[in-house]
Amino acid sequence: MTDVTERTGTDVLTITGLSKSFDGRLVLDDVSLSVHHSTITAIIGQSGGGKTTLLRCLNLLERPDSGVITVNGTPIFDQRVVCPDLPKLRRSVGMVFQRFNLFPHLTAVENVMLAPLDAGVPESEAVERAVELLSRVRLTHRATAYPEQMSGGEQQRVAIARALALRPSVLLFDEPTSSLDPESTGEVLRVMRELATDGMTMVLVTHELSFARDVADHVVFVDGGRIIEQGEPANVLGNPSQQRTREFLSHQREG
Template identity: 75%
Template sequence: MTSATTRLRPDVVVRIENLSKSFDGRLVLDGVGLTVRHKKIVAIIGQSGGGKTTLLRCLNLLERPDHGLLEVAGETIFSGDEVRCHDLAKLRQSVGMVFQRFNLFPHLTAVENVMLAQLRAGIPEQDALERAVQLLRRVGLAHRGVAYPEQMSGGEQQRVAIARALALRPKVLLFDEPTSSLDPESTAEVLRVMRELADDGMTMVLVTHELPFAREVADWVVFVDGGRIVEEGEPAEVLGKPRELRTRTFLASYAAGQ
């Protein structure tokens, strides 16, 4: 990666300015700006199709923005309309991601899934194994190390995915609707692990429909609609006393569906 601009404050892990992205002529992100500080949890909420997941995927260049500025962990990774990061593997060590659908390798056991990225990063096999076992223990799955994904519940698979995302000690961890495909019991298991990560001071950006969890855990809530940030602030403000009509309408719709 190229060296970062000196404007980035030491406690800022992610800075986004005027970020835009289109798909087939449809504007999905429209001039988005956001700052994520060290050891803070930012929850992104909003209706499906509003641009939340695209914003998350731009942060590790799984999607290439059309225009704007992205800085992660002190490095400029995208500026203007050009990618400035020439080592995507290194970027994705700094920016871990947990996907909605787990994305585990079906032919690998839990411990092998957690080891794989470490081995590709050049970490010795024994060290990778020890860290994988440690992380599986951290997410409550020490007893499932030799299980394959098809032998695990959805909640167990998602916890393995969290362990895998932590394996390379990322600066920030991204979660894309991590509980949307889980039953209530599995959801509770995953949210417990995420709560523990928050207590440990992990910097996190999460797209979520779990508004009570966002209210409890997040330091900052961002409401995205139509590719724009409509409102942002502390959870008590955005979720309890929203200023914008669009935010109030969304929250009322959410409450009616519960």
Template identity: 70%
Template sequence: MGGLRKSFDGRLVLDDINLDVPSGQIVGIIGQSRGGKTTLMRCVNLLEQPEHGTITIGDETIFADGKVACRDLAKLRQRVGMVFQRFNLFPHLTAVENVVLAQMHAAGIGERDAVACAVRLLTRVGLTKRAMAYPEQMSGGEQQRVAIARALALGPTVLLFDEPTSALDPESTGEVLRVMRELAADGMTMILVTHELPFAREVSDWVVFIDGGRIIEQGTAADVLDRPREARTAAYVARYASPG
């Protein structure tokens, strides 16, 4: 993406954002609340539409010159899956039904094939024995892994994670981290928004610090979190690395 700009009610939220996400990499986006990081991620699949700049996914430009260039937004959102902070599972459906429903409604896949895919993906995320459980019967980490399976069922080339561990305890966070590592090993491209610096350090190939709608610093996790060059980055890391 290049030259990305976005405003809300006259307030500039993204200001000249330039970011490349190589295929198969995990990019962690960190920064203060209301700093623009979630808006940036939502622009990637056009849940928010920028005012200026370009967004290219693979070899397809989906936004340019202030206009949406993507012809099929539904197809785009299958290619660019999103895993939300609060899981967004249907409470009246079992784990397998949540994954099946996404395929049948979003991709028009037949029920038999959708069930087979759902079972395979729930196994992949370590939930074989929880396929018939309802969300209220699962831990937060289990629900988040169901949400990941649901996103994977649509065959994305990129996965977006919006604060995927903020509602989880340390054990559940570890479960989600394991799944993300396995996806990375399989070549999945991921963009992660998080305020949890230890998680960003563990999972990210590249870390981007956003403040006031601008990218202040980016680099490897070790560079940004251990050896920040910019004073604003150093202050943010020192604040959120401190206990309490």
């Protein structure tokens, strides 16, 4: 798969006419979206509206029923899976999960090292990369701690370091702060802001509308499996054109 740095100016991800059903229920309905290099796309909407399913389709953790997905200009799904190497795809399109998904029997540095080692990176290089990334997420002092010894915010930052260890073209975040207390949420959002400043391409499902407003380049409101509205944060969150978007934002403010 071509590295995005070799295709500057192109979209990192392009989705066209994407649909997905579960047990006969349409969860994604003709969704089309482009994600540009070095931008942050925030996907917002009610629970059950299709946000996480859309995110998981982007690296084929969920298989769409129809549509086209391209990564760095190369099709990975075109009415069927056409990606010849799913592990390689998932190294290019990294994922940070809501529930951390760290291995409990491995320390922080071992969790970060694991994927590079599996990809054939020499151990000395994997260690060096892991230590560097833990420093980047401000957790050098927790390198030898096990997940059960860390707070939720620390675990999520280790999960971010782990996703970065394979040097992805884009990072997907599935509500990375939803299970965290306010202080831990602030720690994780600070790391994500720093990644944004560094030019990392990110797509995140989030309920943190203030974060989306401050950091995202593009906001997508998904409801009932369809994109209702998308555009710059100031427009979608500050002056939405669609009544359904206005209703959603009004309910969020009331909550």
